[in-house]
Amino acid sequence: MKKKIPYSKKKALYGYGFISVWIVGTVVFFLIPLFKSLLFSFSEVTVDSGKTVTEWVGMEKYIKVLTEDEKYTEYLVDMLVETLWKTPLIIIFSLFIAVILNQNFRGRTLARAVFFLPVIIVTGPVYKIISADMEMSGNNDVINSSTMFSTDLIGELLEFLGVYGISDRAGTFISSVADNIFGIVWNSGIQILIFLSALQNIPRSAREVAQIEGATAWEYFWKVTFPYVSPFIVVNTVFTVIDSFTNPLNTVMQRMGDMRNEWAFGEESAMAWVYFGVVMVMTGIIVFILNKFILCKWGDSDK
DSSP: OOOOOOHHHHHHHHHHHHHHHHHHHHIIIIIHHHHHHHHHHTEEEEEETTEEEEEEOTTHHHHHHHHTOHHHHHHHHHHHHHHHHHHHHHHHHHHHHHHHHTSOOTTHHHHHHHHHHHHHHOOHHHHHHHTTOOTTTTOHHHHHHHOSSSSOHHHHHHHHTTOOOOOHHHHHHHHHHHHTHHHHHHTTHHHHHHHHHHHHTSOHHHHHHHHHTTOOHHHHIIIIIHHHHHHHHHHHHHHHHHHHHTOTTSHHHHHHHHHHHTTOHHHHHHHHHHHHHHHHHHHHHHHHHHIIIIIHHHHHHTO
16 A cells, blocks of 8 residues: 655655755855865966866965966955945945935836846846947947036036135045946845835824924934834845855956956866955854944944
């Protein structure tokens, strides 16, 4: 007599069946390449008759990319500096737009779709076309001459307002922020969505109590809205940092791509693992600071 499988075990088998595809994909397309990349970073890699041959050289590749490759270290420092000033701007902008989109006004659905649209079409070629970076297409002169993202409007505005004598460093920073306004807006879609979901979870009773107590909009934001969304600041900050570092258009990623095109797999792998370590350290520091000074502060104020 055939033994009948209990229904609970059938459900478990169905679950294992569904995740088996994910397990196979993770092993084949993630874990194996990950360990190969780690091995390559400690090896001299050559290609012989279509096969990769590795020769163990220890830390030689790491020392080489950090001491001899000036482009990599320069790009890495530039990327760190850019991420440090761009991330707060993206978080502040995302929270500001989320608060606006959470209000009741005509055309709210269209406005939400516009800000979330970059998430749907966020591809390298589309971004390059919109931001007028057309080096790959050969249409540099045509696009750059007509783009509204490559003008010196900030400098002209400061002169018009009579702001003179500004230091070169401050002027460069202001110009960098102005030139990256489009990139900040473009990279804020997911963050806006996360903040918006947090705002929609604020209990109606909290707003009613604030209105009864006569709280102004400013007081309501700092006493009610900000404490509720503060945990999501950590989530959005980590997401923004990782998204910035893994953007295939950033200079560090492009430098690693150049090494791959030159078949320097050992150097490329060493660059990737150094980059990974820097990202993890920076993310850990940011999470520690935010948990220490934002979440603890607002968590204690609620008690």
